[in-house]
Amino acid sequence: MLLIGPPGSGKTRFVLEKILTAVREERGEEVLLVVPTASMVRHTLHTLARKNGSIPGNTVQTLTDFTVRLTPGIRTPSPALSAWLLKQIIQEVDIATSLTQNQTPGLITAIERTIKDLWAAGCNANQIKKFVNSQTQKSFAEVFQHYERRLSELDYVSPLKRFQSAATNIRNGDLGSLREIYFDGFFHLTIGEQELIQATLENSQKTIVTFVEKPDQCFKGLSIHRLKKIYRPYCTPTISRAVTPTHEIEEIAHRIVDGINTTEHSFADYGIVLRSPKIYEPIIRRVFERFGIPFRCRLSKPLLLHDNVRFVLSLLRAADKGFPAEETLDALRNPVCDAGKPTELDVFDFDIRRKLPGNGLSFLEQHATPYPTICKKLADLHQTVEWSQQTSLLTEWTERIDNFYENWSRKPEINDGLPILPCYDQILDWRSTAQMASAFRSSTEEAASILSISGRDRVSLNTYLNMLEFALQRTSVPVPDDRRNVVHVLPIYEARQWELPVVFVPGLVENQFPRPSKTNLFFGESDRENLQRNGIPLRSSRDYDDEETLLFQIARTRARQTLFFSYSQFDEQNKPLLRSFLLKGNDREHDRILNPISLCTPIPSYVVPTASNLDSTDLRKWITTKHASFSPTSLEDFIQCPYQYFSRHTLDLEERPPVPEERFDRKLEGNIVHRTLAEWSQDRSVPVLAILQDVFKSECQRNRIPTTVRTLASLYRMEEDLTQFSADEASACIFENVVHKHEADFQYVTTGYRGNKTCIRGRIDRYEAIEGKYAFVVDYKYSTDSSIRKLTDDEEGYVQGPLYLLGLEQELGLKPIGIQFLGLRNKITRVNKVLDGSLPTTSGAYTETLPERDFQNFLKQGLQRALNGIDKIHTGHIKVDPRDPDRCKHCNFRDLCRIRIES
Structure with a gap:
């Protein structure tokens, strides 16, 4: 019987009742339900078990x-063998066309997909050769053959x-002994599947096939029964x-x-x-x-992505390369x-x-002496x-x-006997570990088998x-997970036999749901129509579009009570x-459109906020003792974000040292330029570029930085910038009768809000x-230039200049008259903020002159921001509150505060 009905009409319910009836009548060995996927098998067995309790x-x-089961002596190629054979054939077949000359990463996938489509339509290589026209199609047919x-041959x-x-x-x-066979959950059937079902129909007492609509293929002797009543009415969706x-x-x-x-x-x-599981599964x-x-994600993923496999392979790759320190470290740090x-x-x-940089186990073992466990792991790798x-x-x-996988893969702890209350996470761990180990052994055998087919008996580790x-x-393994309260x-194809009280369907945007029909590289729409007219039912874009509509109908009928649709604007x-x-x-x-979340958004409200x-009180006293003195730069860190200061200066969290290739950053460039200028200022008879070369070499050696492009x-770039600066500096003298001081230390002592003495120390560039x-x-x-302008425009986040001037006034009795921000990258940028009447007219500099009162306010406000920050530090203020959220993307502590960074 062909059972037809729209999604939600009760086709699966009808079939399951037939199965349960047979089991209750003790005819369980006479019935069989055939479904498309392994996860649907597990779900259906659980559904039957909950209704009956004893299902074979x-x-x-x-x-x-x-x-x-019906063809025990016949083998079909695995995905890995199939892809490897096609790759070899493309390289071996001598056809002067773009098919073999211009291989793209997706070429093998496109060929493999087209071959599967042709097989599904009952067409082999000899048949398709009759219908090829273009050179590309002829090349494909040759590869197919x-x-x-x-x-x-294999x-x-x-x-x-x-x-x-x-x-x-x-x-x-x-x-x-099978008498009743049911086929449920199929959207369309290939020619081979149709032949199997037709044979089942002719040789069993009862065969029932469920479909949403009457299929194009007709089965001889199969009656049609249509379910018109919707067993589960549609829920009105809420759309967000x-x-x-x-x-x-x-x-x-x-x-x-x-x-x-x-x-x-x-x-x-x-x-x-x-x-679209590939888009949403990682986000979920x-x-x-x-x-x-x-x-629980009912998704199979490549075995290569499972934790144990990735860890073991990372160690083997490190062994193949001679154990480079960085790669070996990353492997050992794997959970x-x-x-x-x-x-x-x-x-x-x-x-x-x-x-x-470093290489080899000996390099790592030299520094692992204080850590016995690490030493043992490194010693185990000597084999x-x-x-x-x-x-x-x-x-x-x-x-x-x-053997290496057996020795190095993580194994869950197994105690004598099971706990009185079963720990499902532990049982799941046992199952998944055993399944991954078995699948890994099968993959090593398959790798050896494919290499053997290629005619190689002895290979290197890298080749293997x-x-x-x-x-x-190309080996997908589902993780066994039978937890119930999850x-x-x-995926939409797995949801065919599910119904739940509350269902969410995200991703309702064009090109995701519905997906556009994929353009075939070899047979376009007109070619497919021609093949259909000649008795080869190759699926067309209309067939795929109809399937997308059907999938949507399935999605909107999975909910018994509440249904939510959602889509994204970006x-x-x-x-x-x-x-x-x-x-x-x-x-x-839905009456509430979800508002965009700003750059700085706290974690969900029902989670206890930071x-x-x-x-x-003890912590505050400890912080006050620890922070008895401050540098202007650290106070600017606090003004930018109290939590950043807390992480960097109070907790003294250390950033993970970068690898040699990443050590030459903007901060190191600035240090090199500052050190070069400090040494050049002591003796300007020495060319600035000669000093730069020495400083550059010294810093690279000290930081173990290799010479790269x-x-x-x-x-x-620094040579060009400093050459330009040295020439500009000779003509940029502002004052007469002046003494220049470079890299000068200063100290400013003041009284805080709570009456305690506070010391601010630092070093002035000049x-x-x-x-x-x-x-x-x-x-x-x-x-x-743009960074300098932004700095001078943002006075609220800047305290260095005022503190420098106040420190010089307190220590040396020098009256503050101004500050110059001197930018050196790409071009010389000079921005002055000075007391009115104190600075001669200069060319090439932007100057902001302030009356005496305003200039004093500039100094006092800078000091006020510093004292306010000091007071908050001493009172334990650690709020995640960035002044400039754009700078959060460069903060090394953003993963601790979990601030959201938006593009």
């Missing part, structure tokens, strides 16, 4: 498993032939508009948490249906983990690796990174030191790497690892998105003592 595990199977020939068959063999075996009586996908998922998380707190729903009552994982929401306490690993990591120099048999590499990664990337994250790269046309105008718009002040380019009475400060900045 083989009552529900995938179509692939059903076919394998070679591919089928290679499969035959004793593999196409899925089409396997289905046909299964159909033949069914006609020969291989169904055994967000700014980005992240905001979209955050809104969903808020609704789930509110629902848990205010209704009787559990997490298991919520589901998220995804049409990140947001839900932050919100503390348990969830899977039990190489000691996290604090020990951090200290070891920082110590090694300061000493980079692999010679591997990179060896060429071994494939069987030897397979055995070595399997390349093939192993190739196989791991939010279900379902993607994560801030590119505009278009609302999906599947959302009709008569759908009810405290703004430290309440402990980047460092040389920075050096040449000041000029004029006639022994007046002080004029020059503040070097290795910055561009």
Whole structure:
């Protein structure tokens, strides 16, 4: 019987009742339900078990498993073998066309997809050669023919032939005791699947196939029954508009948490249906983990991305390269690796990174002596030191790497017996670890098998690892997860047999839901129509568009009570998105449009926010003692953000040392320029470029920075800038009878708001003592003109200049008359802020003159900002409150305060 009905009409319910009836009548071995995917098998078995309690595990199977059961002696190629064969054939076939001359990363995928489409339409290489016209199509047909020939030589068959063999075996009586077979959850059937179902129909007492609409293919002897009544009425959707996908998922998380707190729903009552899992699954994982929401993603991912596999491969890659220190460190810091306490690993990591570059286990072991666990891990790696120099048999590499995985992969702790209350996380850990280990061993065998097919018995470690990664990337393994009280994250194809009280459907934008039909590289729309007219039902773009509409109908019928649709205005790269046309105008718009979240947004309101002040009296006393003196730069850090100051200066958190290639940054450039100018000022008879060369070489040696194109380019730029400065400096003398002081230390002592003495210390780049009475400060900045302008326009965040002048006045009795900001990058920029009447007219400088009263206010306000900051520091003020949010993207502590950085 062909059972037809729209989504929500009860087709699956009808089939499950038939299965349950047979089981209750003790005919369980006579019935079989065939579904498309393995996760649908698990879900269906759980549904049947909850209704009956005793269901044989083989009552529900995938179509692939059903076919394998019927054809035990037949093999189809794995995804890795298929991709490798096509890659080899493309390189071997001598066809002077763009197909082989201009290989693109997606070429093999495009060929493989087209071959699968043709097999699904019942077409082989010999048949398609009759319909090719263009040179590209002829080249494809040639590759297709070679591919089928290679499969035959290796004793593999196409899925089409396997289905046909299964159909033949069914006609020969291989169904055994099966009497009733049900096919549910399929959208469309390939020619091979149709032949199998037709054979089942002819050789079983009852065969039922469910479809949404009557399919193009007709089965002989199959009656049609249409379900017209909707078993589950449509829920009126609530539609929300967000700014980005992240905001979209955050809104969903808020609704789930509110629902848990205010209704009787559990997490298991919520589901998220995804049409674009690659976009939304990482966001869901990140947001839900932050919100503390348990969830289960019913998505298979490549074995290469699983934690144990990534860790083991990273160590093997390091061994193949001779254990470069940076790569080996990154591998040892993997959470899977039990190489000691996290604090020990951090200290070891920082110590090694300061000493980079370095190579080899001996380099690492020299600095690992204080850490016994790390020493033991490094010693265990000595067995692999010679591997990179060896060429071994494939069987030897397979055995070595399997043993290496067994010894180095993380294994969950197993106690004697199970706890009285089962720990589902622990059981899940056991299952997933065992499954990953089995899948990894299968991948090493497959890698060796493919290399053997290529005619190589002995290979290097690098060659073996390349093939192993190739196989791991194309092997998908679902993580077994049978937790019940979790939010279900379902790809749309997995949601076909699900129904939940509350369902969210995000991502309703054009090109995501619905997805546009993919343009075929070899057969366009007109070619497909021609093939259809000639009896080869290759799917057209209209078929794919109809499927997208069907998927939307499925998505909107998964909810029993509440349905939420949402879409974003922009993607994560801030590119505009278009609302999906599947959302009709008569759908009810939600009355609250989600507002954009600003650059600085705290974590969700129901999470305890970070405290703004430290309440402990002892902590405040400790902070007051620790911060008895301040530098102007540190006070500017506090003015920018109290939490930044707390992290950098109070907690003394150390930034992770950069690798050698990243050490030559803007800060180091500024230090080199400042040091060069300080030495040049002592003896201007020495050319400034000669001093720069010496300073550059000294700093690179001290910081262990290799000479690269980047460092040389920075050096040449500094040479140009300092050459320009030295020429400009000769003609830029402002005052007469002046004494220049460079890199001069100063100290300013004042009384704070609470009556305590406070000392501010620092170093002035340069000041000029004029006639022994007046002080004029020059503040070097290795910055561009625009940065200097921005600095001078933002007086509220600047305290250095006023504190320098006040310190000189207090220590030396020099009256402050002005400050100059001197920018040196790209061009010389001089910006003066001076007392009216004290500065002669100068060319090439922007000068702001202030009356005596305003100039004194400038100094007092700078001091006031400094004292205000000191008072807040001593009272434990640590609020996350950046003055200039644009600077947060460069802050090394933003992951601690978890501020949101928007593009």
